[in-house]
Amino acid sequence: xxMGKKQIKIQIKDLGFYYKNQQIxxxxxxxxxxxxxxxxxxxxxxxxxSFLMALNRLWESIEGAKVKGTIRMDFxxxxxxxxxxxxxxxxxxxxxxxxxxxxxxxxxxxYKNIEFPLKLRGEKNKTIIAEKVEQxxxxxxxxxxxxxxxxxxxxxxxxxxxxxLCIARALVLEPQVLLLDEPTxxxxxxxxxxxxxxxxxxxxxxxxxxxxxxxxxVDRIADNKLVLSDRRLVQH
Amino acid sequence: MGKNVWDMLxxxxxxxxxxxxxxSMILIIGFLILKGYKxxxxxxxxxxxxxxxxxxxxxxxxxxLFPAMVGTFFLILLSMGFALPLxxxxxxxxxxxAPGSIKKIFSLCFDILAGVPSIVIGLFGFSITILLHxxxxxxxxxxxxxxxxxxxxxxxxxxxxxTQVALESIPLLIRLTAPSLGATKLENIFLVLLPxxxxxxxxxxxxxxxxxxxxxxxxxLTGVVAVAGIPKSIFSGFEALPFYIYYIASEYSDQSxxxxxxxxxxxxxxxxSGLFGISHWGKNRLTAKTRFNY
Amino acid sequence: xxxxxxxxxxxxxxxxxxSAGVTLAVLxxxxxxxxxxxKNDMILEVLMGPWSxxxxxxxxxxxxxxxLCIALLSLVFSFPVSLGCSIFIEIIRPGKPGRFLKKxxxxxxxxxxxxxxxxGVFLLVPHVRGFxxxxxxxxxxxxxxxxxxxxxxxxxxxxxxxxxxxxxxxLNAVDALGxxxxxxxxxxxxxxxxxxxxxxxxxxFGRAMGDTLIALMIxxxxxxxxxSPLDSARTLTAHIAMIIAADFGSIEFKTIFLCGGILYLLTxxxxxxxxxxAGKQN
Numbered sequence: 001x002x003m004g005k006k007q008i009k010i011q012i013k014d015l016g017f018y019y020k021n022q023q024i025x026x027x028x029x030x031x032x033x034x035x036x037x038x039x040x041x042x043x044x045x046x047x048x049x050s051f052l053m054a055l056n057r058l059w060e061s062i063e064g065a066k067v068k069g070t071i072r073m074d075f076x077x078x079x080x081x082x083x084x085x086x087x088x089x090x091x092x093x094x095x096x097x098x099x100x101x102x103x104x105x106x107x108x109x110x111y112k113n114i115e116f117p118l119k120l121r122g123e124k125n126k127t128i129i130a131e132k133v134e135q136x137x138x139x140x141x142x143x144x145x146x147x148x149x150x151x152x153x154x155x156x157x158x159x160x161x162x163x164x165l166c167i168a169r170a171l172v173l174e175p176q177v178l179l180l181d182e183p184t185x186x187x188x189x190x191x192x193x194x195x196x197x198x199x200x201x202x203x204x205x206x207x208x209x210x211x212x213x214x215x216x217x218v219d220r221i222a223d224n225k226l227v228l229s230d231r232r233l234v235q236h
Numbered sequence: 237m238g239k240n241v242w243d244m245l246x247x248x249x250x251x252x253x254x255x256x257x258x259x260s261m262i263l264i265i266g267f268l269i270l271k272g273y274k275x276x277x278x279x280x281x282x283x284x285x286x287x288x289x290x291x292x293x294x295x296x297x298x299x300x301l302f303p304a305m306v307g308t309f310f311l312i313l314l315s316m317g318f319a320l321p322l323x324x325x326x327x328x329x330x331x332x333x334a335p336g337s338i339k340k341i342f343s344l345c346f347d348i349l350a351g352v353p354s355i356v357i358g359l360f361g362f363s364i365t366i367l368l369h370x371x372x373x374x375x376x377x378x379x380x381x382x383x384x385x386x387x388x389x390x391x392x393x394x395x396x397x398x399t400q401v402a403l404e405s406i407p408l409l410i411r412l413t414a415p416s417l418g419a420t421k422l423e424n425i426f427l428v429l430l431p432x433x434x435x436x437x438x439x440x441x442x443x444x445x446x447x448x449x450x451x452x453x454x455x456x457l458t459g460v461v462a463v464a465g466i467p468k469s470i471f472s473g474f475e476a477l478p479f480y481i482y483y484i485a486s487e488y489s490d491q492s493x494x495x496x497x498x499x500x501x502x503x504x505x506x507x508x509s510g511l512f513g514i515s516h517w518g519k520n521r522l523t524a525k526t527r528f529n530y
Numbered sequence: 531x532x533x534x535x536x537x538x539x540x541x542x543x544x545x546x547x548x549s550a551g552v553t554l555a556v557l558x559x560x561x562x563x564x565x566x567x568x569k570n571d572m573i574l575e576v577l578m579g580p581w582s583x584x585x586x587x588x589x590x591x592x593x594x595x596x597x598l599c600i601a602l603l604s605l606v607f608s609f610p611v612s613l614g615c616s617i618f619i620e621i622i623r624p625g626k627p628g629r630f631l632k633k634x635x636x637x638x639x640x641x642x643x644x645x646x647x648x649x650g651v652f653l654l655v656p657h658v659r660g661f662x663x664x665x666x667x668x669x670x671x672x673x674x675x676x677x678x679x680x681x682x683x684x685x686x687x688x689x690x691x692x693x694x695x696x697x698x699x700x701l702n703a704v705d706a707l708g709x710x711x712x713x714x715x716x717x718x719x720x721x722x723x724x725x726x727x728x729x730x731x732x733x734x735f736g737r738a739m740g741d742t743l744i745a746l747m748i749x750x751x752x753x754x755x756x757x758s759p760l761d762s763a764r765t766l767t768a769h770i771a772m773i774i775a776a777d778f779g780s781i782e783f784k785t786i787f788l789c790g791g792i793l794y795l796l797t798x799x800x801x802x803x804x805x806x807x808a809g810k811q812n
Contacts (some may be wrong), residue, residue, distance in 0.1 A: 025296075054278060056416065058412055058416055059416060061411065061412060061415050062408070063335070066309070090418045090419070090420055093416060093418040094417075094418040095418065097417075098241075098418075099415040100409060100412075100413075100416075102409060104409050104410065104413045104515075106413060106428065107431070107432070117417040117418055120414075120418050120419050120423060121418065122419060157412065169417065170417070173417075173418065175257075199353065240709065240710055240712070242712035242713075243711045243712045245709050246617065246621075246622070246711060246712045247536065247622050247711075249614050249617070250614050250615070250617040250621070250622040251616025251618065252614065252619035253610070253611045253612075253613070253617075253618065253684070254613045254614065254618040254631055256611055256614075256616050257611055257615050257679075257682060257686075258631070258634060259633075260679055261634075261638060261641075263653075264645075264646070264649045264653070265650055267640075267652075267653050268645070268648075268649055271652075283778065288742035288775060299771060304534045321545070321548070322545050322548065322549055325541060325545030326542070326544050326545045326546040326548075326549045328542050329543055329545065329546040329685075330546065331541075332538060333542055333543065333795040334546070340542065341597070342546060342550055343575070344801075344802075344805065345550045345554075346550070346553070347801050347805070348553055348704070348797075348798045349549075350803050351558075351736055351740070351797040351798065351800065352553075352556060352740070352794055352797055352798075353739070353740030353741070353742065353767055353793050353794075353797060354740065354792075355740075355742040355767045355770050355771060355790075355793075356560070356740075356790045356793050357556065357772075358789075359557045359560070359786065360555070360559055360707050361559075362774070363559040363560075363563055363787075364559075366563075389552050389556075392552065393549075396549060405656045416631075418708070419748065421534050421535060421791075422533055422534065422538050427745075432782055443801055445639060448538045449642075450642030450643070451642075452535070452642075452643070452644045452742070452743050453743065453767070453771065454772055457770075457771070457774050478644045479643055479790075481645070481648050482644050482647065482648075482743065482746075482747065484648075485647065485651045485652075486747070490594040491552075497648065501644075501645050501648050504642055504644075504645065505641065505642070505645055507642045508639075508641065508642055509637065509640050511640070512637060512639075512640035516656055517615050
């Protein structure tokens with residue numbers, strides 16, 4: 001344990017999540033340290049996914065969902081209230097990336113999948129795009145396996161490869177926070193190992209929040225272990 | 237599970253109904269084909285004009301079905317031109333923008349529109365003509381434009397419903413993918429959601445086209461006539477296949493005209509079942525290509 | 531970027547409002563154009579009386595009766611056959627034969643009604659004429675037989691869907707208790723699917739009331755009040771198609787808008803009823 005000033009990346013105060021007027025969790029106060037891996041475990045259906053979605057405001061695309069409380073994040077220019085009415089949601093999601101439980105490649109080639117977020121942000125330079133695609137695929141330990149078939153359908157990859165693709169896609173905009181919702185639950189052992197190594201490497205650039213059911217995984221990679229149960233988020 | 241008398245009766249009843257239904261249809265279609273196959277020929281369509289001249293609109297066709305087929309074709313083109321943008325936009329609104337309560341009200345509205353008899357839609361189109369005639373330009377009469385507009389009203393609810401249902405059936409995970417990568421609502425709709433539902437939407441559109449091709453009641457009140465040749469402009473009268481068939485049934489003067497009626501009926505049947513086939517075959521092909529692997 | 535999103539949202543909203551406006555506008559136009567009849571206190575006369583323009587009588591009662599009779603009779607013909615077919619598809623032979631029949635029924639919806647009318651004139655009507663030995667063969671019976679065929683796919687597909695929606699757990703329970711196929715149908719499937727079946731009936735009835743071509747071509751179009759299925763009759767829809775050619779300024783002409791309004795209200799009421807009934811199965 002290194003003593004010294006902890007750098008806080010995310011500050012959450014009194015966070016509550018409601019779905020169709022039913023309370024999922026309430027009054028959550030927690031802080032996340034910069035460049036750390038925090039895991040969140042707990043019984044299913046308690047709102048772990050909802051918690052993650054509160055951090056990139058993705059719940060706003062779901063009808064019937066409501067959020068109360070404040071979340072402030074420090075992206076290098078001091079704390080910003082991400083729920084401020086003028087705060088750009090699209091900019092937020094470029095800084096806070098998300099990987100889902102089930103791999104969700106878009107129905108395009110591997111290359112186009114990773115190019116997609118770049119195009120959304122307006123990047124037109126083909127050289128830069130090609131560089132970034134290669135860079136993130138190398139980072140995600142996927143480059144060697146797909147470098148010869150970049151333009152084939154992403155849907156043809158195996159589950160583990162698809163998930164690494166989704167991680168690469170989430171990384172291409174260089175997010176400062178990465179949210180992962182049980183990213184290895186549907187994968188084989190080898191893929192799990194690869195992705196865990198990946199996350200440990202990414203820690204240096206990102207603040208990682210990971211929902212995971214597997215005690216072993218949590219023990220292996222977590223700097224901080226949280227449990228969400230009985231509508232409260234507590235230290236393990 | 238015991239088989240007893242009642243079971244057998246139920247089975248017998250079901251078989252009888254199935255055979256009765258299928259038999260009646262086969263009787264009807266068979267009768268049509270038997271009576272009319274002899275009429276099918278290029279002459280039926282183009283009469284004494286050479287097909288090439290007719291297709292290039294160099295020469296008018298007299299006594300053939302070509303003008304009616306052209307009329308039907310332009311009807312479809314124009315009415316889809318009105319109905320598609322309006323219907324797609326409304327479907328997108330209902331699926332992606334409208335909150336629950338508003339969605340229900342509009343859905344009911346469009347269900348009601350879908351239930352309105354086609355002749356009443358035609359009457360509405362006719363009323364619009366009266367309105368335009370009195371307030372705008374007294375040169376306006378029932379014509380191709382009015383018919384196309386009225387047909388657009390007829391198929392509008394179907395296009396809206398098809399689009400809405402297609403978009404709504406996209407799984408949540410797919411819906412959230414692009415937004416989680418920083419896409420706006422509009423980008424999500426056009427880059428991910430619409431491409432994902434294109435097969436269902438297209439098949440719905442093809443069915444709507446079929447509806448335009450077969451309708452008689454609407455066009456009867458809004459400008460179709462028995463003889464008009466190729467329509468000169470959207471403000472002129474026009475012919476159409478379904479009306480021709482109706483007209484022959486009530487006004488045929490000799491056997492050869494009757495035969496043309498049979499021929500027209502077969503052609504219309506082929507067009508409509510062809511469109512139906514395209515709609516279903518297309519659905520299967522496109523779904524396979526854009527299938528999400530999740 | 532925000533701007534573009536906002537404008538797009540408004541465009542989509544505008545399109546929807548415009549489309550919904552059409553629904554309303556149809557009713558409004560029908561009402562406005564029937565006003566002369568309502569204003570002149572002729573409304574009761576027109577709704578209840580006989581049609582005889584030469585004597586100044588513009589009652590559409592015969593047409594209202596004609597519409598109801600033909601629609602009802604076609605329902606009478608179509609309901610048992612549709613029920614039987616859906617039983618065939620879902621219960622008796624749910625494998626290949628059932629799927630085939632379902633596809634066949636779907637294909638039936640692609641056949642234009644004018645074709646049914648055309649074949650009706652040249653195939654059905656002469657036979658009815660010969661069978662009945664008086665009249666022209668153009669009567670309520672002929673029209674109802676054809677119309678019954680036209681509305682069958684609507685009911686068959688609805689009924690099938692309703693049967694398929696009954697939860698498998700219920701079916702398994704009946705099987706485990708030793709129930710026969712017939713008992714399963716009478717005591718479980720039919721009662722459970724009844725709201726959906728009712729919805730299908732209502733929708734088919736609406737469709738039957740709204741049909742124009744078949745009635746126009748083979749029901750005879752007489753303006754006398756029908757007294758038997760073998761009588762010729764005229765429906766509201768056919769009436770509209772026939773009177774449209776009359777002199778625009780006459781009262782005769784104005785009655786068609788009243789017919790349109792009545793049809794609109796009848797079918798809308800049917801849709802509301804069907805919505806209510808469909809809500810019950812969920």
